[in-house]
Amino acid sequence: MTVHSAFADHSTASRPSGERSLQVAVLGGGSFGTALASIAATRGAHVRQWLRDEQLVAHINEQHVNVRYLPNFAIDPSVHASSDMAFVLEQAELVLVAIPSGAFRAVVRQAAPLIGTETLLVSTTKGIEAGDDFHLMSQILEEETVSRHIGVLSGPNLAAEIAEGHLSASVIASDDDMTRARIQQALSCDHFRVYASNDRFGVELGGALKNIYAIAVGMAAALGMGENTRSMLMTRALAEMSRFAVARGASPMTFLGLAGIGDLIVTCSSPLSRNYRVGYAIGEGRSLEEAVEALGQVAEGVNTVHLIVDRAQRDGVYMPLAQALYQVLFEGVDPRDMALSLMRSEQGSDVEFTLPREAALDAQRRAARTHPNDSRDTLT
Ligand SMILES: NC(=O)C1=CN([C@@H]2O[C@H](COP(=O)(O)OP(=O)(O)OC[C@H]3O[C@@H](n4cnc5c(N)ncnc54)[C@H](OP(=O)(O)O)[C@@H]3O)[C@@H](O)[C@H]2O)C=CC1
Ligand SMILES: O=C(CO)COP(=O)(O)O
Structure with missing residues (x-):
C-alpha cells in the first residue's frame, strides 16, 4: 500500500x-x-x-x-x-x-x-x-x-x-x-x-441540495448522455436549488459562490462523489438498494431528495428535477422515460432573478392564445 x-x-x-x-x-x-x-x-x-x-x-x-x-x-x-x-x-x-x-x-x-x-x-x-x-x-x-x-x-x-x-x-x-x-x-x-x-442557511442548503442533482447527473452519465445534457442538468439544478433556498429565506447570491455552483460542479463531475456514484450505478441498471450497498458509505442525497420533494410540495416550490429523481429512485419510473417527460415540461425563465418565472410563463400563455398553431404547447 x-x-x-x-x-x-x-x-x-x-x-x-x-x-x-x-x-x-x-x-x-x-x-x-x-x-x-x-x-x-x-x-x-x-x-x-x-x-x-x-x-x-x-x-x-x-x-x-x-x-x-x-x-x-x-x-x-x-x-x-x-x-x-x-x-x-x-x-x-x-x-x-x-x-x-x-x-x-x-x-x-x-x-x-x-x-x-x-x-x-x-x-x-x-x-x-x-x-x-x-x-x-x-x-x-x-x-x-x-x-x-x-x-x-x-x-x-x-x-x-x-x-x-x-x-x-x-x-x-x-x-x-x-x-x-x-x-x-x-x-x-x-x-x-x-x-x-x-448566509448560514444558504450555504448549508447548497451543500445538502447539490447531492440530489449529483445522483441525477451520475445517472445521466451512465446512460451515455452528453456534455450538453450534463450542463443543462447542472444549470437547471442551480435554478431549482436557489428557488427552493430563497423561498426559505436564503440569499440567491450564495448560489454563485463555492457552496453553491462550486460544490454542484465538483459533485456532479467526479466519481469520487458518493452521490454521483449511486446515480451512476442506478444508470447502469442496479436497484437503489444494490447501489447503496455497493457504496458502503452514506450518500446523503438519497434521503435528502425525499425530504426536499415533500417540503417543496407543501410550500408550493416548483422542483421538477428533484421530483423526477424521486420518481426514478422510489417509484420505479424508467430514467429515460423521465428524461423525455422533463424535456416536454414547461420552459420558463433562464434566470428567475432577472426574468421571473411567472412572467415568462404568462407570455407563453398569451402567445399560445394569439398564435395557437405556431408550435406545440410549451406549458404541458
Ligand atoms: N467525504 C467527503 O468528501 C465530504 C463529506 N462531507 C460531509 O461531511 C459529513 C461527514 O463526511 P465523512 O467524513 O465523509 O464521513 P461519513 O459521512 O462517511 O461518516 C462517517 C463517520 O460517521 C460515523 N458514524 C456514522 N454513524 C454513526 C453513529 N450512529 N454514531 C457515531 N458515529 C457514526 C462513522 O463511524 P463508523 O465508521 O463507525 O460507521 C464515521 O466515523 C457527511 O455528511 C458529508 O456530507 C462534506 C464534504 C466532503
Ligand atoms: O460534498 C462533497 C464534495 O464537496 C462530497 O460529496 P459526496 O457526499 O457525494 O461524496
Missing part, C-alpha cells in the same frame, strides 16, 4: 509559529472528518478525533492512517484519535462535527454536556434531518447545545482530493464574525482556503 504524505508535505509552510495551540475536537472518523483533523493539526492545533471504532482508533494512533476511509494517505501524526467523547472534548475550543445526518443529533446530544457557550461549533455535514420539521444540521447544533458560536463549513471539498493536497477552497458560514474569522485562521493553509459567508 502506498501512503502519500501530502499533509506532512504541506505542514511546514502552514504551521504558524509562536502562537498558543488551538484545542480542536473532530467528531467523526470518516474521510472528511479525517482530512479536516489533519489540516487543523498541520496548522499547529492540538487535535483530538472522536470515532466509535476502537480498531480504527488504534490504527490511526499507531500507523497514522485511516484504513477504512482514507487508506492511501498519511494523517498528521499529532492527531490523537479516541472513542472516549469526554477525553476528545476536554478543553476543546473548536468542535467540528462530521457525522452523517442520520446520526448527527444523537452524537451532538452525547457531546452537548461538554460544550460551553464559548465553544466554536461547526457542522461539516451536508444533509437534512429525517422527519417533518426540516431541520438543518446547524439548527440541531443550536437546539442541542449552549454554544453561541455556530457555523457551517461547506464547499467543493472531495475529502480524498483535500487529503492528497490538491488546492481546494471551502466556505465558513456563520452569523458571528468572530466564528468566521477564527475558523479561517484554524483551517486555511497552503492547499486549503476558507472564505467567509454570513
Whole structure:
C-alpha cells in the first residue's frame, strides 16, 4: 500500500509559529472528518478525533492512517484519535462535527454536556434531518447545545482530493464574525482556503441540495448522455436549488459562490462523489438498494431528495428535477422515460432573478392564445 504524505508535505509552510495551540475536537472518523483533523493539526492545533471504532482508533494512533476511509494517505501524526467523547472534548475550543445526518443529533446530544457557550461549533455535514420539521444540521447544533458560536463549513471539498493536497477552497458560514474569522485562521493553509459567508442557511442548503442533482447527473452519465445534457442538468439544478433556498429565506447570491455552483460542479463531475456514484450505478441498471450497498458509505442525497420533494410540495416550490429523481429512485419510473417527460415540461425563465418565472410563463400563455398553431404547447 502506498501512503502519500501530502499533509506532512504541506505542514511546514502552514504551521504558524509562536502562537498558543488551538484545542480542536473532530467528531467523526470518516474521510472528511479525517482530512479536516489533519489540516487543523498541520496548522499547529492540538487535535483530538472522536470515532466509535476502537480498531480504527488504534490504527490511526499507531500507523497514522485511516484504513477504512482514507487508506492511501498519511494523517498528521499529532492527531490523537479516541472513542472516549469526554477525553476528545476536554478543553476543546473548536468542535467540528462530521457525522452523517442520520446520526448527527444523537452524537451532538452525547457531546452537548461538554460544550460551553464559548465553544466554536461547526457542522461539516451536508444533509437534512429525517422527519417533518426540516431541520438543518446547524439548527440541531443550536437546539442541542449552549454554544453561541455556530457555523457551517461547506464547499467543493472531495475529502480524498483535500487529503492528497490538491488546492481546494471551502466556505465558513456563520452569523458571528468572530466564528468566521477564527475558523479561517484554524483551517486555511497552503492547499486549503476558507472564505467567509454570513448566509448560514444558504450555504448549508447548497451543500445538502447539490447531492440530489449529483445522483441525477451520475445517472445521466451512465446512460451515455452528453456534455450538453450534463450542463443543462447542472444549470437547471442551480435554478431549482436557489428557488427552493430563497423561498426559505436564503440569499440567491450564495448560489454563485463555492457552496453553491462550486460544490454542484465538483459533485456532479467526479466519481469520487458518493452521490454521483449511486446515480451512476442506478444508470447502469442496479436497484437503489444494490447501489447503496455497493457504496458502503452514506450518500446523503438519497434521503435528502425525499425530504426536499415533500417540503417543496407543501410550500408550493416548483422542483421538477428533484421530483423526477424521486420518481426514478422510489417509484420505479424508467430514467429515460423521465428524461423525455422533463424535456416536454414547461420552459420558463433562464434566470428567475432577472426574468421571473411567472412572467415568462404568462407570455407563453398569451402567445399560445394569439398564435395557437405556431408550435406545440410549451406549458404541458
Ligand atoms: N467525504 C467527503 O468528501 C465530504 C463529506 N462531507 C460531509 O461531511 C459529513 C461527514 O463526511 P465523512 O467524513 O465523509 O464521513 P461519513 O459521512 O462517511 O461518516 C462517517 C463517520 O460517521 C460515523 N458514524 C456514522 N454513524 C454513526 C453513529 N450512529 N454514531 C457515531 N458515529 C457514526 C462513522 O463511524 P463508523 O465508521 O463507525 O460507521 C464515521 O466515523 C457527511 O455528511 C458529508 O456530507 C462534506 C464534504 C466532503
Ligand atoms: O460534498 C462533497 C464534495 O464537496 C462530497 O460529496 P459526496 O457526499 O457525494 O461524496
